[in-house]
Amino acid sequence: MNIEKFLQQKASECVEALYGPVAEGQLQIQKTRKEFEGDYTLVVFPLLKLSRKSPEQTATEIGAYLVEHCPELRGYNVIKGFLNLVLDGSFWAARFAEIVADPKYGFAPSTGRTIMVEYSSPNTNKPLHLGHIRNNLLGYSVSQILAANGHRVIKVNLVNDRGIHICKSMLAWQKYGNGETPESSGMKGDHLVGKYYVEFDKHYKAEIKALMAQGMSEEEAKHQAPIIREAQEMLRRWEAKDSEVRALWEKMNGWVYEGFDKTYKAMGVDFDKVYYESQTYLLGKNIVEEGLEKGVFFRKEDGSVWIDLTADGLDQKLLLRGDGTSVYMTQDLGTAFRRFADNNLDEMIYVVGNEQNYHFQVLKLVLKKLGYDWSDHIYHLSYGMVELPEGKMKSREGTVVDADDLIDDMVATAREMSQELGKLDGCTPQEADAVCHMVGLGALKYFILKVDPKKTMLFDPRESIDFNGNTGPFIQYTHARICSILRKAAEAGIDCGGEVAVVEYVPEEIELIKQLVDFPAVVRAAGENFSPAMIGAYVYELAKLFNGYYHDHSILREENEAVRRMRLQLCREVARIIATGMKLLGIDVPERM
RNA sequence: GGUCUCAUAGUUCAAGGGAUAGAACGGAAGUUUCCUAAACUUUAAAUCCCAGUUCGAGUCUGGGUGAGACUACCA
Numbered sequence: 089m090n091i092e093k094f095l096q097q098k099a100s101e102c103v104e105a106l107y108g109p110v111a112e113g114q115l116q117i118q119k120t121r122k123e124f125e126g127d128y129t130l131v132v133f134p135l136l137k138l139s140r141k142s143p144e145q146t147a148t149e150i151g152a153y154l155v156e157h158c159p160e161l162r163g164y165n166v167i168k169g170f171l172n173l174v175l176d177g178s179f180w181a182a183r184f185a186e187i188v189a190d191p192k193y194g195f196a197p198s199t200g201r202t203i204m205v206e207y208s209s210p211n212t213n214k215p216l217h218l219g220h221i222r223n224n225l226l227g228y229s230v231s232q233i234l235a236a237n238g239h240r241v242i243k244v245n246l247v248n249d250r251g252i253h254i255c256k257s258m259l260a261w262q263k264y265g266n267g268e269t270p271e272s273s274g275m276k277g278d279h280l281v282g283k284y285y286v287e288f289d290k291h292y293k294a295e296i297k298a299l300m301a302q303g304m305s306e307e308e309a310k311h312q313a314p315i316i317r318e319a320q321e322m323l324r325r326w327e328a329k330d331s332e333v334r335a336l337w338e339k340m341n342g343w344v345y346e347g348f349d350k351t352y353k354a355m356g357v358d359f360d361k362v363y364y365e366s367q368t369y370l371l372g373k374n375i376v377e378e379g380l381e382k383g384v385f386f387r388k389e390d391g392s393v394w395i396d397l398t399a400d401g402l403d404q405k406l407l408l409r410g411d412g413t414s415v416y417m418t419q420d421l422g423t424a425f426r427r428f429a430d431n432n433l434d435e436m437i438y439v440v441g442n443e444q445n446y447h448f449q450v451l452k453l454v455l456k457k458l459g460y461d462w463s464d465h466i467y468h469l470s471y472g473m474v475e476l477p478e479g480k481m482k483s484r485e486g487t488v489v490d491a492d493d494l495i496d497d498m499v500a501t502a503r504e505m506s507q508e509l510g511k512l513d514g515c516t517p518q519e520a521d522a523v524c525h526m527v528g529l530g531a532l533k534y535f536i537l538k539v540d541p542k543k544t545m546l547f548d549p550r551e552s553i554d555f556n557g558n559t560g561p562f563i564q565y566t567h568a569r570i571c572s573i574l575r576k577a578a579e580a581g582i583d584c585g586g587e588v589a590v591v592e593y594v595p596e597e598i599e600l601i602k603q604l605v606d607f608p609a610v611v612r613a614a615g616e617n618f619s620p621a622m623i624g625a626y627v628y629e630l631a632k633l634f635n636g637y638y639h640d641h642s643i644l645r646e647e648n649e650a651v652r653r654m655r656l657q658l659c660r661e662v663a664r665i666i667a668t669g670m671k672l673l674g675i676d677v678p679e680r681m
Numbered sequence: 682g683g684u685c686u687c688a689u690a691g692u693u694c695a696a697g698g699g700a701u702a703g704a705a706c707g708g709a710a711g712u713u714u715c716c717u718a719a720a721c722u723u724u725a726a727a728u729c730c731c732a733g734u735u736c737g738a739g740u741c742u743g744g745g746u747g748a749g750a751c752u753a754c755c756a
Contacts, residue, residue, distance in 0.1 A: 121700065131699060133736060143736085169736080170700060211756075248756060365756085392754065401684070402752090409754045416756050445685065446751050472686085473750080480749085509719065527719085539694065542686080544749070546693070555719055557705040558694080565719050573716055613697080625695065628704085639712095639721045681719075 089186065091605060092117045095128050095173065102153045107138040114138075119602075125165055126172025127602065133169045143169030177593055180601045185588040187604055187661055194607045194668055196238035204242045204427060205231045207439035208357070211248045212344040213257045214282035216351050216491040218474050218547060219441065219481065222536050225674060226471055227439040228357040229537055229620040232672045237615035242431060245359040246423070249341055250366040255322040257281050258336050259315070260288035270343050276350065276492065277343025291315050354495050356529065356674055363423070369414055371422025375458070376408045384457045395454055405450050420451055428462050435465045437618070442470040442542070469618050472544035474536075489549055498553065499528035505555055511681055523678045527561050530675045534560030537673050538624040558628055563666060564677045566631035570663040571679040573643055577656055580644070584656035591651050596637040600658060603630050607665055611672070620673050627669035634662050 095117045103110045114134040120126040132139075132147045139146040144166055151164035151171050162176040187193050207227020210216060216224075227243070235241045261268070261284040270277045292315050299309035310316070325333040352358065376393050379385035385395050390410040397405060407417055427433060438448065448468035455463035473480060481488045502524040506512045512520040535553045539545045555561040577584055593601070606626065614622040643659060646652040667677050 116699080118697090118699080123701075129700090133699075136736080168700065209756095251756065253756080390754090403683095406754055411754085413754085415754065419756095441750095442686070443750055444756095447756095449685090470686095475749090505719070509717095511717080511719075535693095543694090544687070548693085551692090551706090554693095554706065557719095559705080559719085561719055562705095565717080569717055569720085576716065617697095621695090625704090632704085635720060636722095638716080642716070644716045680717085 089183070090609065091128065091175075091183075092609075095130070098154060098158050099130055099150065102150055102157065103135060103138065106149060106153060107135070110135070110138065120172050124167060124170075124172055125174065127175045127598075128173050130171040130173065131169065132171055136169075147171035177598070180593060180598055181588060181591075183605050184601050184658070184661075187601075188588055188657060194611050194665070195236050196608075196612070198240075199238040200240075201238075201434040202240045202242065202432060203234055203435040203437060204244055204431060204433050205234070205437045205439065206244045206246055207231075208245045208352075208359070209248060209440070210245075210348065211253060212278075212281070212341050213253045213285045215276070215278040215347060217481065218489040218491065218494060221355065221491050221494070221532070222471060222474050222545075223439055223441070224352070224355055224357045225533055225536050226469070226541055226620065228355075228674045229623075229672060230437070230439065230469065230618050232674060233611065233614050233618075233620065233623065236611050236672055239434075239615075242361065243359045244361045244363060246363045246365060246368070248365050250326065250337075250369060252319060252323050253285070254337070254341075255319045255326065256288040256292075257285040258333075258340055259319050259322055260284040260291070261340065262336065264291075270346070276347040277345075278347030278351070279490075279492070281340055281344050281347075288315065288319070351491055351495075354492070354525075354529075356676070365419070368423050368426075369419045371426060372414060372418040372420070373408065373412075373422070375421045375425060376418060379407070379454075379458055382458065384454075395457070397450065397453060400453060402446075402450060402453070405454075407454075417447070417450065417454070420447075421454060424451065424455065424466065425460070428460075428465075433462075433465070435467065437467045437469050439469045439471070442472055444468075445470055467618075469541065471541040474545055474547050477546070477548050477550075489547065494532065495529065498532045499524050501552060502528035502531065502555070502561075506681070515680075523681050526676045526678050527555070527564060527681060530560030530564050530670075530677075531555055532560075533673060533675050534563070534624060537620040538628075540621050541619060560670075560675055561681075563627055563631045563670060564675075565681060566634055567663055567666045567670075567677040568679060568681045569638065570634070570659045570666075573659055574656065574663070575679075576644060582644070582652070582656065584653050584660065586653075588654060588657060591648075591654055594641060596633070596640065597655075597658060600630075600633050600637060600662060603633055604661055604665055607669070614672070623669050623672050627666055627673075630662060630669070631666060 096115050099115050099117065100110060103115070116131040116134065118129050118131065120129045130147070130150065132143055132150065135146055136143060139149070147166040147169060151166060151173070154173065155161045155164055160175055160179045161173055163174040165172045205227055208220065208224050210220060231241045231243045261281070264287055265284060268280065270280055273280060275283070292313055295313040295315055296306070296309040299312060300306060304312065322333055326337060376385060379395070380387065380393065385393050385407060387393050391412070392406060392410040393408040394404050394406055397403060405417065406415055409415060424436065427436060440448070445468070452463045452466050455466070475481070476487060476489070478487060506520070506524060506527070512523060515523070531553045536545070538558070610622055610626045614620065641655070643652065643655045646655060670677050
């Protein structure tokens with residue numbers, strides 16, 4: 089049950105009886121801040137116009153009325169314009185019993201809505217880096233959260249597998265690779281291809297420099313450098329379906345996919361459907377035709393097609409080149425159309441960095457102007473860049489943080505710490521590996537997801553990600569501790585099933601129950617805001633509350649059997665919600681660590 | 682130049698117009714004969730500047746300052 093709504097209803101009846109009709113927004117129920125006594129607080133300032141009395145007097149009148157007419161309330165106190173309400177212990181016992189009885193606690197019933205989430209969308213010319221990690225973790229987590237909110241979610245990846253940048257790697261490999269393969273070099277496929285992308289750039293730069301030394305302008309040199317012309321020729325051959333180029337393309341992309349699969353697997357993300365740009369890049373031309381017919385687009389003398397968005401505060405935007413070939417926007421129009429038509433989508437979410445805000449603004453606007461109402465159901469989940477202390481990552485300057493390296497580092501750090509603390513002494517090597525992977529990735533994922541997606545975040549590789557404090561491992565540790573208690577209880581043959589025993593709760597127990605009660609509302613809010621960070625903050629708070637409780641109160645040593653049983657049940661529910669919440673972030677929790 | 686985003690302890694992050702701005706790391710000081718000390722407790726430390734709206738502003742509005750992104754017939 090939603091307690092805020094419940095109290096709002098009660099307060100509404102009360103105020104109506106005392107002062108007359110009230111509007112919805114005038115009744116503000118919020119959780120009472122820790123430093124005051126009470127569970128929920130009614131802010132009475134908005135009601136003063138109705139009551140025509142002082143804040144204190146109004147609050148006192150409402151409080152007295154509520155306590156008299158609402159058996160769930162045990163008492164109230166007034167501080168300035170704030171009416172703090174204290175709920176009865178039996179009320180919390182009832183809420184707790186509801187949670188225990190609900191195996192799908194926190195999950196909403198099916199909404200019947202279908203939402204597609206596109207994320208990852210890598211280029212196949214270089215390995216994944218830290219920026220991709222944020223994208224992947226966000227996309228996966230948001231998908232989980234939306235599913236928990238009752239939506240049918242289709243996770244898709246649109247792989248950018250064609251274009252001049254792909255040809256650059258291919259050409260460099262052909263020229264300088266000497267037939268090197270992932271097997272012969274022992275390199276992961278995506279890294280091997282990435283190496284040749286860098287190699288291309290090196291030669292390209294050298295050629296530009298040489299041409300400029302001969303007196304050519306930089307601009308011209310960039311166009312005239314033989315290696316770039318060769319790459320462009322390769323792209324033309326690719327588009328003409330030249331069998332030799334296509335074979336090379338397939339071979340090298342195959343290496344990359346093998347590498348990506350490993351990275352995705354290590355990160356624990358997956359997709360329901362993978363699109364390849366080589367198969368979608370011709371889409372959208374019919375939409376361009378349609379736009380021309382409708383007079384929404386116009387053609388310039390050279391044959392290129394544009395839309396004029398100056399009236400909307402934007403610029404003119406190219407939609408089709410003069411030679412009839414597509415640009416990014418063309419295919420995005422086409423794929424959006426195709427996706428809505430084929431999947432009967434209610435919503436389409438693009439997890440793409442905020443550097444493409446402009447692109448998505450245009451995309452939505454163009455579709456809107458064409459009369460497609462579903463453009464309102466396109467949402468660009470625009471996340472901020474991950475910056476290094478020196479600023480933005482630049483692949484050409486070698487300042488990128490490689491995804492595989494980072495994951496390996498995190499797992500290695502987890503292993504070192506575990507060994508230092510002697511945490512995994514009784515485990516088999518397999519169990520130890522699994523825990524180190526869980527903890528290392530938990531640290532990385534939580535570190536990234538706890539930050540509000542839309543904000544630019546900073547990552548300092550020199551200060552490695554923490555394992556103490558507001559971190560993934562802290563939460564995982566809390567879970568492991570609870571599991572340990574439950575294990576010991578089971579070994580001792582202590583039964584902790586059955587009805588929730590109604591007993592007096594200590595304040596820390598009420599706090600824990602309150603936090604558990606909030607879970608469904610947090611899941612809903614996280615879904616509405618596409619914000620894994622909200623789940624992270626919630627689970628951290630829950631873990632922190634539990635650690636304080638654990639420190640001060642004995643669970644297994646409690647002598648009163650009913651109290652001990654209640655405490656064990658509380659432990660079990662806390663562990664369950666921690667695990668559930670972390671799952672929504674894509675983070676696994678260990679049973680021991 | 683134009684459009685947009687951001688600005689909170691030394692650092693990294695929180696705060697649906699509400700009370701004395703929360704955490705964590707780092708700093709200082711403590712806690713283990715007792716369910717895992719990757720824990721717990723205590724402590725010092727912050728809303729970029731100037732106006733405005735409001736009973737009430739970190740939050741909304743205007744102006745400034747600073748940082749970043751975008752403004753390709755690349756994707």
